[in-house]
Amino acid sequence: MVTNKFFPKKGPFPLKKILEKINCTNSVNNINNIKIHDIQSLSNANETDLTFLSSNKYENISLKTKAAACITSSNFSKLLPSKCLAINVKNVLFAVTQISRMFYPTADIDYPDKNLIESNKVKKKYSKVYFGSNVQIGKNVLIGKNTSIGSNSIIESNVKIGENCVIGSFVVLKSSIVYDNVNIQDGSKIGLKGFGFIPIKNKNLRTPHVGKVILKNGVEIGSNCTIDRGSLSDTILGENTFLDNQIHIAHNVKIGKNCMIAGQVGIAGSSSIGDNVMIGGQAGISGHLKIGNNVKIGGNSGVVNDIKDNSNVMGYPAKSLREFVKLREKNEK
Amino acid sequence: MVTNKFFPKKGPFPLKKILEKINCTNSVNNINNIKIHDIQSLSNANETDLTFLSSNKYENISLKTKAAACITSSNFSKLLPSKCLAINVKNVLFAVTQISRMFYPTADIDYPDKNLIESNKVKKKYSKVYFGSNVQIGKNVLIGKNTSIGSNSIIESNVKIGENCVIGSFVVLKSSIVYDNVNIQDGSKIGLKGFGFIPIKNKNLRTPHVGKVILKNGVEIGSNCTIDRGSLSDTILGENTFLDNQIHIAHNVKIGKNCMIAGQVGIAGSSSIGDNVMIGGQAGISGHLKIGNNVKIGGNSGVVNDIKDNSNVMGYPAKSLREFVKLREKNEK
Amino acid sequence: MVTNKFFPKKGPFPLKKILEKINCTNSVNNINNIKIHDIQSLSNANETDLTFLSSNKYENISLKTKAAACITSSNFSKLLPSKCLAINVKNVLFAVTQISRMFYPTADIDYPDKNLIESNKVKKKYSKVYFGSNVQIGKNVLIGKNTSIGSNSIIESNVKIGENCVIGSFVVLKSSIVYDNVNIQDGSKIGLKGFGFIPIKNKNLRTPHVGKVILKNGVEIGSNCTIDRGSLSDTILGENTFLDNQIHIAHNVKIGKNCMIAGQVGIAGSSSIGDNVMIGGQAGISGHLKIGNNVKIGGNSGVVNDIKDNSNVMGYPAKSLREFVKLREKNEK
Numbered sequence: 001m002v003t004n005k006f007f008p009k010k011g012p013f014p015l016k017k018i019l020e021k022i023n024c025t026n027s028v029n030n031i032n033n034i035k036i037h038d039i040q041s042l043s044n045a046n047e048t049d050l051t052f053l054s055s056n057k058y059e060n061i062s063l064k065t066k067a068a069a070c071i072t073s074s075n076f077s078k079l080l081p082s083k084c085l086a087i088n089v090k091n092v093l094f095a096v097t098q099i100s101r102m103f104y105p106t107a108d109i110d111y112p113d114k115n116l117i118e119s120n121k122v123k124k125k126y127s128k129v130y131f132g133s134n135v136q137i138g139k140n141v142l143i144g145k146n147t148s149i150g151s152n153s154i155i156e157s158n159v160k161i162g163e164n165c166v167i168g169s170f171v172v173l174k175s176s177i178v179y180d181n182v183n184i185q186d187g188s189k190i191g192l193k194g195f196g197f198i199p200i201k202n203k204n205l206r207t208p209h210v211g212k213v214i215l216k217n218g219v220e221i222g223s224n225c226t227i228d229r230g231s232l233s234d235t236i237l238g239e240n241t242f243l244d245n246q247i248h249i250a251h252n253v254k255i256g257k258n259c260m261i262a263g264q265v266g267i268a269g270s271s272s273i274g275d276n277v278m279i280g281g282q283a284g285i286s287g288h289l290k291i292g293n294n295v296k297i298g299g300n301s302g303v304v305n306d307i308k309d310n311s312n313v314m315g316y317p318a319k320s321l322r323e324f325v326k327l328r329e330k331n332e333k
Numbered sequence: 334m335v336t337n338k339f340f341p342k343k344g345p346f347p348l349k350k351i352l353e354k355i356n357c358t359n360s361v362n363n364i365n366n367i368k369i370h371d372i373q374s375l376s377n378a379n380e381t382d383l384t385f386l387s388s389n390k391y392e393n394i395s396l397k398t399k400a401a402a403c404i405t406s407s408n409f410s411k412l413l414p415s416k417c418l419a420i421n422v423k424n425v426l427f428a429v430t431q432i433s434r435m436f437y438p439t440a441d442i443d444y445p446d447k448n449l450i451e452s453n454k455v456k457k458k459y460s461k462v463y464f465g466s467n468v469q470i471g472k473n474v475l476i477g478k479n480t481s482i483g484s485n486s487i488i489e490s491n492v493k494i495g496e497n498c499v500i501g502s503f504v505v506l507k508s509s510i511v512y513d514n515v516n517i518q519d520g521s522k523i524g525l526k527g528f529g530f531i532p533i534k535n536k537n538l539r540t541p542h543v544g545k546v547i548l549k550n551g552v553e554i555g556s557n558c559t560i561d562r563g564s565l566s567d568t569i570l571g572e573n574t575f576l577d578n579q580i581h582i583a584h585n586v587k588i589g590k591n592c593m594i595a596g597q598v599g600i601a602g603s604s605s606i607g608d609n610v611m612i613g614g615q616a617g618i619s620g621h622l623k624i625g626n627n628v629k630i631g632g633n634s635g636v637v638n639d640i641k642d643n644s645n646v647m648g649y650p651a652k653s654l655r656e657f658v659k660l661r662e663k664n665e666k
Numbered sequence: 667m668v669t670n671k672f673f674p675k676k677g678p679f680p681l682k683k684i685l686e687k688i689n690c691t692n693s694v695n696n697i698n699n700i701k702i703h704d705i706q707s708l709s710n711a712n713e714t715d716l717t718f719l720s721s722n723k724y725e726n727i728s729l730k731t732k733a734a735a736c737i738t739s740s741n742f743s744k745l746l747p748s749k750c751l752a753i754n755v756k757n758v759l760f761a762v763t764q765i766s767r768m769f770y771p772t773a774d775i776d777y778p779d780k781n782l783i784e785s786n787k788v789k790k791k792y793s794k795v796y797f798g799s800n801v802q803i804g805k806n807v808l809i810g811k812n813t814s815i816g817s818n819s820i821i822e823s824n825v826k827i828g829e830n831c832v833i834g835s836f837v838v839l840k841s842s843i844v845y846d847n848v849n850i851q852d853g854s855k856i857g858l859k860g861f862g863f864i865p866i867k868n869k870n871l872r873t874p875h876v877g878k879v880i881l882k883n884g885v886e887i888g889s890n891c892t893i894d895r896g897s898l899s900d901t902i903l904g905e906n907t908f909l910d911n912q913i914h915i916a917h918n919v920k921i922g923k924n925c926m927i928a929g930q931v932g933i934a935g936s937s938s939i940g941d942n943v944m945i946g947g948q949a950g951i952s953g954h955l956k957i958g959n960n961v962k963i964g965g966n967s968g969v970v971n972d973i974k975d976n977s978n979v980m981g982y983p984a985k986s987l988r989e990f991v992k993l994r995e996k997n998e999k
Contacts, residue, residue: 109499109516112465112483132778134467134800136484150778151802152485152818152836154502166775169820170485170503170836170853172519183775186838186855187503187890189519189556195577201591201609202573203551218869223855223892224520226556226578226596240868244861245892246557246914246932248579248596248614258867263892263914264932264950266579266597266614268632276867281914281932282950282968284597284615284633299934300950300968300982302615302633316633316649316982317661327664328983331993442832442849445798445816467800469817485818487835503836505852520836522852522889528910534924534942535906536884557853559889559911559929581912581929581947599912599930599947601965617930617948617966635948635966649966649982650994660997 005140005158006175007107007210012037015069018050019087021102022071022095028087034068039100041233042067050099053079054092057288071095094198100208100232107208110193113156113174115139119149132169144180159191168223175229176213185223185245190215194228194251194269207231209251222247222263238275250287262299274309283318298324338473338491339508340440340543345370348402351383352420354435355404355428361420367401372432374566375400383432386412387425390621404428427531433541433565440541443526446489446507448472452482465502477513492524501556508562509546518556518578523548527561527584527602540564542584549573555580555596571608583620595632607642616651631657671806671824672841673773673876678703681735684716685753687768688737688761694753700734705765707899708733716765719745720758723954737761760864766874766898773874776859779822779840781805785815798835810846825857834889841895842879851889851911856881860894860917860935873897875917882906888913888929904941916953928965940975949984964990 015034019025037048042058045051045067052071053062062070062079069085070077077086089095101108119126119135126137128145135149138157143149147161150169155161159173162180167173171184175191184190196207211230219237221227222245229235230252237249238257248266249255255267256275265279268287273279277291280299285291290306297303298314298321307313312321319327348367352358370381375391378384378400385404386395395403395412402418403410410419422428434441452459452468459470461478468482471490476482480494483502488494492506495513500506504517507524517523529540544563552570554560555578562568563585570582571590581599582588588600589608598612601620606612610624613632618624623639630636631647631654640646645654652660681700685691703714708724711717711733718737719728728736728745735751736743743752755761767774785792785801792803794811801815804823809815813827816835821827825839828846833839837850840857850856862873877896885903887893888911895901896918903915904923914932915921921933922941931945934953939945943957946965951957956972963969964980964987973979978987985993 110501110518111499112463112481112502114463116466116484118466130778130780133782133784133802134485136466148778151782151820152503152800154484166777168776168858169778169838170520170818172502185776185858187520187557187836187853187892189578192501192518192556192578195555195575195595197575199591199593204553204573204575204591220870222861223858224557224579224853224890226520228578240870242861242863242870244914244916245855245858245894246579246890246912248577250577250596258865258870260865262861262934263916264597264930268595268614281934281952282615282948286614286632299952299970304632331664331997443834443851444832445796445814445835447796449799449817451799467818469799485836487817503853505835520853520890522911525834525851525889525911528888528908528928530908532924532926537886537906537908537924557890557912559853561911579912581910583910583929597930601928601947615948619947619965637965664997 006212007104007208009038009103010105011103012048013102015050015085018099018102022089022098024087024089024095028085031085034085036068039096039103039232040067042070044233051084052092052096071099094205096232097198097205097207100210101205104208104210107210108193108206110174113138113154115157116154150186156191162217175209175211176215178215179217179219181218182215183220184215185221185225187223188221188225188227190221190225190227191229192226194231196231196251196269211235211252213237216241216257219243225249244281256293339545340437340541342371342436343438344436345381346435348383351432351435355422355431357420357422357428361418364418367418369401372429372436372565373400375403377566384417385425385429404432427538429565430531430538430540433543434538437541437543440543441526441539443507446471446487448490449487483519489524495550508542508544509548511548512550512552514551515548516553517548518554518558520556521554521558521560523554523558523560524562525559527564529564529584529602544568544585546570549590552576558582577614589626672878673770673874675704675769676771677769678714679768681716684765684768688755688764690753690755690761694751697751700751702734705762705769705898706733708736710899717750718758718762737765760871762898763864763871763873766876767871770874770876773876774859774872776840779804779820781823782820816852822857828883841875841877842881844881845883845885847884848881849886850881851887851891853889854887854891854893856887856891856893857895858892860897862897862917862935877901877918879903882923885909891915910947922959 012035040049042065051067116136119131130148132151136154142160144163147165153171156174161178165182168186172189191213193209198205211234214236216239218240220242225247227249228251241259244263250269252270254272259277261279262281271289273291274293279297283301285303292309296312301318302316303318314324345368373382375398384400449469452464463481465484469487475493477496480498486504489507494511498515501519505522509524524546526542531538544567547569549572551573553575558580560582561584574592577596583602585603587605592610594612595614600618604622606624607626612630616634618636625642629645634651635649636651647657678701706715708731717733782802785797796814798817802820808826810829813831819837822840827844831848834852838855842857857879859875864871877900880902882905884906886908893915894917907925910929916935918936920938925943927945928947937955939957940959945963949967951969958975962978967984968982969984980990
């Protein structure tokens with residue numbers, strides 16, 4: 001079972017109570033005895049959890065989910081295993097947000113960590129770590145040997161940092177797992193909640209963000225970047241992937257190994273990027289896309305569709321370099 | 334009368350002295366007894382103030398101004414009420430900058446607030462406020478109950494923050510009025526002077542910025558954003574408007590209610606955005622534009638013209654979605 | 667001779683040992699007695715230094731280099747003076763990075779400056795300087811009179827700041843020379859290492875960055891900007907050049923005098939910008955380009971080619987304004 005150390009979880013709740021919350025009491029029978037312990041993604045959910053499905057893109061994993069029940073819409077319920085109870089609703093994301101807020105009522109806004117202590121008061125716990133001045137450390141923070149943390153940085157409770165890392169100044173790290181040999185430059189904010197909410201006039205309903213940010217071995221993050229944590233899944237940067245300055249990585253994004261991402265790039269929520277991908281400066285990638293391995297994306301491009309392995313794309317909307325040049329030549333005749 | 338708590342004001346000055354400053358002594362007679370108390374926008378100026386007019390876009394409000402006199406050019410002076418003295422100059426903005434600097438000599442650069450005190454020394458004044466460590470608070474700061482301020486943030490003198498707000502770490506708030514239930518994430522800088530100056534070889538002349546930033550109820554500002562205060566008017570974000578990370582809002586911008594603005598968007602000076610507007614990531618909006626209500630602007634677009642209510646635009650320069658798709662299909666044939 | 671105060675330098679090394687390091691032992695004879703004291707750019711190198719040449723763009727300066735030897739490839743070795751020993755390699759940048767790491771083993775990552783002291787402990791040395799609270803100052807820092815440094819900023823060892831400067835809060839200044847009357851707003855990070863490395867699967871090889879950032883008289887830097895220091899040359903901003911917020915200037919960029927650069931612009935590595943250049947918001951300029959004097963670049967443009975003096979360009983890839991408008995009219999017919 002996946003445990004979440006970063007946010008206190010309420011529950012378990014009777015499924016009946018959950019369905020009352022989302023005004024969906026008529027659709028399902030025989031649920032009096034079902035208790036739900038958590039809401040999780042299709043692959044992470046276990047037999048006492050609830051999950052959700054809102055697209056046929058995820059058929060491969062939905063058919064294998066172990067979840068007791070799944071919030072979905074009538075057209076997708078056939079993509080669930082028979083023992084998983086389909087709960088059909090009109091607006092899957094709205095229902096999921098409401099339920100997620102029952103289990104995680106404090107993960108929708110980044111309240112300050114009230115357990116921060118100045119590093120010189122907890123130095124003994126971190127004898128082989130170098131701290132600048134005014135570094136704030138939360139509870140249960142683990143930091144590996146030969147790691148440096150620059151002045152004024154904040155490492156919130158339960159964050160784990162590996163060995164031989166160099167963390168700059170004015171960095172915030174929360175809800176994050178940082179492996180070894182990771183380098184984060186000054187002013188970057190890692191693990192804050194993503195830009196997710198159900199738009200409601202005069203009072204948007206914020207999505208709880210209980211996912212983490214995971215930075216694998218050898219990752220480099222430039223200065224003044226923002227990397228948001230996931231909502232129900234994690235935001236992940238693979239081994240040896242390097243980010244330049246002022247890059248924004250939204251919630252739930254997965255980036256592979258050995259990628260090179262130049263300054264001011266933005267990657268919108270839930271997109272996945274393969275291995276060995278090179279992205280030029282100021283390029284933007286829309287949400288929920290799949291970018292393959294060994295892809296090259298030209299600077300300033302706007303990517304709005306999935307990109308196959310080994311492609312070389314450019315422009316807005318980004319197309320293959322060959323088409324881009326052909327189109328340009330034709331237009332400029 | 335509008336009072337400005339954020340900057341010390343000089344004056345009143347005899348109008349004659351003001352005209353000498355801008356080398357405009359011949360153009361007006363019978364001004365020996367006129368004293369000017371302030372320089373204000375067309376709508377905020379009262380009977381002892383000077384105002385300015387440099388475009389026929391503002392005819393509606395110029396005809397109603399109460400100002401004693403108005404810096405303008407000969408072609409616009411007919412748009413002023415008869416009792417408002419028209420002062421015709423060649424370069425309105427240069428003259429206004431010179432005069433504005435007479436009244437507000439310290440509002441052209443963001444000098445550090447010398448009245449900052451660490452929050453634990455003024456805790457008694459803010460008994461229902463949570464402060465992280467090393468929070469700096471200026472003079473006459475008001476903070477509502479149940480508001481939290483993260484570590485290392487700076488709240489400069491005369492700023493007002495409402496109830497139930499969550500302000501992150503490494504935030505700067507100056508020249509700002511923040512209503513209730515506002516959320517500002519780590520590293521955002523709110524209320525700094527805008528990018529305004531008269532370009533002069535080897536020594537640009539900076540425009541004083543005496544306007545405020547106003548964040549209405551329920552606004553959310555992401556991480557590492559910059560929202561500049563106005564020059565003579567204010568920069569305003571309406572109720573329940575949400576901004577993602579790394580967004581730049583320039584001086585004098587007005588944004589309506591219930592807007593959703595995605596990561597890395599930039600809005601240039603003096604543009605106004607209606608209610609319920611959605612702006613995709615990395616889009617840019619030029620200065621002095623009017624974007625209507627319920628407009629949708631695609632990610633990565635560059636908007637260089639006014640946009641009517643209920644439009645859906647995309648591209649660079651941004652055009653209607655229908656035209657954008659038609660043009661693309663035609664070009665790719 | 668150019669001395670580098672910011673990084674400890676190793677050496678001198680026998681040229682023979684250097685060639686062994688880059689696996690290039692066969693190509694040159696009679697080098698037993700040659701000792702190399704430093705690796706420098708073509709114009710900065712003196713008679714005991716090594717330099718490098720990887721493009722015919724630099725013929726003007728390569729023919730005049732005083733360097734003892736030059737890492738280059740066989741097709742460029744004719745661009746060197748006869749007394750400069752040409753060392754031909756397959757991958758010039760890889761060899762230069764390896765050699766640069768021999769001389770400057772600690773300039774590849776921004777390790778925290780361990781000599782920082784809180785400013786109130788060194789106030790006596792800076793009697794005419796205003797410091798906010800929690801300002802950290804390194805060793806051998808020079809600061810001119812009437813300069814202010816905002817709270818929480820970090821001025822690392824050997825940085826020099828002139829008179830009448832206003833440095834905001836949460837600023838980092840390292841490896842930098844700041845002239846008089848410079849204004850740097852809150853949250854900007856100046857002088858960090860650039861985004862330079864030899865991509866190697868699973869372990870990129872970082873380029874040492876031993877260059878500086880030089881901000882000439884009257885420069886203004888907006889809020890949350892990032893200006894990276896050079897690798898072997900410097901990053902330079904000329905007199906009276908003004909930058910808006912959230913701008914990224916990469917390593918080795920040279921910007922002339924009296925430029926105006928609007929918000930969220932990015933300039934990639936080693937490009938040079940002339941005098942009196944105006945760049946609109948969100949524009950991007952690729953690396954290794956030459957932008958002339960008096961050039962205007964429209965907002966949101968992507969510049970991928972050199973631009974001649976006095977040009978007015980727009981679009982992606984940026985073309986002359988005349989062509990841009992013509993092409994648009996043709997396409998929209």
